Amino acid sequence: MPFCPQCGVANPDSARFCDQCGAQLIPVPSKPASPSVQPVTPAGQVTGAPVSAGPSSCPQCGAGVIPGEAFCDNCGAPLLNYSRTAPPVAPDLPFPGAPPQPVYPPPQPATIQGGKPTPVPPPKPSIPPTAPVTPSPPVAPPIRNSLAGIRLRLRSGAVLTLPAATQAFIGRADPVSNFYPDIDLTAYGGLEHGVGRRHGRFIIQQGLVYYEDLDSTNGSFRNGIKLPPRQPQPLQHGDELRLGKLSLVIEIP
Known part of the structure; x- marks a missing residue:
């Protein structure tokens, strides 16, 4: 029974696409499983839950499908009117052996005042310091030796x-x-x-x-x-x- 390399869900031996996420399956040698033990996904979820019967042929390509499959083995199209009792595996869970994904911080909202974004003020131009103005000394009256001209x-x-x-x-x-x-x-x-x-x-x-x-x-x-x-x-x-x-x-x- 092959496991999906994307979500890790076990699929039937004859399936070519994952019943859970639709990813293409890589064929692996099947191993006999114990009747009393159900396969478990890496996330700790049991995948042997019964599923409702689906269509007998693919509505897109017309190929025959196995009852209970979620995706067509011929073209990978999703099959309508199907349900599963087992909870879906989170799509962001990596499959076993996948490298860790980088975590990015969420985008920060812009500061808004009065319903409008606050514009960033442009840098003020530097003004060179001006030299202090030295007051001119008072003009002394001319020295006179006579009253002439007054x-x-x-x-x-x-x-x-x-x-x-x-x-x-x-x-x-x-x-x-x-x-x-x-x-x-x-x-x-x-x-x-x-x-x-x-x-x-x-x-x-x-x-x-x-x-x-x-x-x-x-x-x-x-x-x-x-x-x-x-x-x-x-x-x-x-x-x-x-x-x-x-x-x-x-x-x-």
Whole structure:
């Protein structure tokens, strides 16, 4: 009785194809078996269970078949309307002596968020580090040795130029005391705006331009801040200098 080389099921001596899986059988010399012992498959299943009668001829090629066979011995076609009482042998069981089959891991499902596959983000391009920006040092005002070129711009549009000297007085002329300042604001509303006769002076100290209030009655203001009297204060280009209520803009080239 030959055994199937694929599933290991015993078949009749005259069978050419396996009754269990349909594989072609390799003819082997039959050996007499004991009537009281039924052949056992490698999986431990008894194959001597009765089977129901099948067709007497192959429905595909018409050749005569042995009752109870599941496949035609002539063409290997499966025979209809047959059943077995013995449980089928698992098709993945190897026949005796077969090499072990490799085991592969099951495929991993893709991560899905919100019903859509999560795309793999592309690698971010490397950005070369930039050199730190060094702040440029502040530009120091030019060192001066004279008031020449410095201008005073009034709101009326008039422009007054300081003399080429290291100091210059600003105020109103007084013929009674015979005092005439270097910058006379009488013609520009000095009296009406509260400018004093000796209101203040411009001086050069350590190469920079300073203004000193000479203890005037109505005071001097730089950018809206009142200046203390008899204390020279540095000036910069664009500063607003107010004498009483008369405003001047300092223009230092």
